[in-house]
Amino acid sequence: MNIEQLNTDHGITDQLKFVEGAGGLPFIQIDNAKARAVISVYAGQVLSFQPVNEPHDLMFLSEAAYYQPGKAIKGGTPICWPWFGPDPEAFGRPAHGFVRNRFWNVIRTETKSDGDVRVTLGLTDTPETRAIWPHSFVLALEITVGDSLNLELITRNTGKESFSITQALHTYFKVEHIGEVVVLGLEDTEYIDKADNGARKLQKGAVTIKAEVDRIYRDAPDELVIDDTALDRRIRIASRGSKTAVVWNPWAKIAAEMGDLKDDDYKRLLCVETANAASDVAEVGPRGEFRLAANYRIERYVPDVLKRIKELF
Secondary structure (H helix, E strand, O other): OOHHHHHHHHOEOOOEEEEEOHHHOEEEEEEOOOEEEEEEOEOOEEEEEEEOOOOOOOEOEOOOOOOOOOOOOOEOOOEEEOOOOOOOOOOOOOOOEOOOOOEOEEEEEEEOOOOOEEEEEEEEOOHHHHHHOOOOEEEEEEEEEOOOEEEEEEEEEOOOOOEEEOEEEOOEEEOOOHHHEEEEOOOOOEEEEHHHOOEEEEOOOOEEOOOOEEEEEEOOOOEEEEEEHHHOEEEEEEEEOOOEEEEEEOHHHHHHHOOOOOOOHHHHEEEEEEEEOOOOOEEEOOOOEEEEEEEEEEEEOOOHHHHHHHHHO
């Protein structure tokens, strides 16, 4: 992709520009009155998002991440599509589908009336994709950068037959220390424990991470919170089009085995994914569409005592 041409066609003066990023990949840099962000055109992946008044990035991005065609980028917001997890038909196709290691097309960039910047990236079927997954489709990802980060993944069926998909916004959040973080909103929710041979379990209390966690929560609520007191913040996750949430942390052994993670990176990351996974399968009819969306907002942490004092006065 030609950086100069991308800037000519899609750059926004003083707000959005295309640059050559790590590994020579085309990156989109956004810097508006509300936030800064970096998006990789390869993989259609947000790598960084930081509101202007926040001292820390929302995203975890591995310092050992691969930036090369055919490899997934470890961190940010990878897109799992048209299946989540292992190849559902056991044909030997890659886990999590085939869009997180492809160049996406830049469809449009725009500044909205409220000052947010929106980037739309897209993919469509090709002879290569149809050899992997035999369906006609148009896939779009709308990324909106403002006070919050909004992602909307839109699947359109351009063929004559229905198809089904599972998918996820496999987002890596930066945390100060994984042992001090809790996830709120999944209390009393049933989950599939993939770290325990797929056992069905019930979440008791808030989610804490003390070992490897790889869970698919079923009938998850449409709002979850990552409470990170060490960074004095909460991350509020609001989802649409999803009945499942995935919580993942590789812990020490798996992190050490991954070439694109530093050995102790598991202490600094937590994936809480908006997903259609397990039995939450999306059916898309001919000429139909399906939308999966997540909004991420950072809220400053206020201790309960101070909160009650403020309410009194």
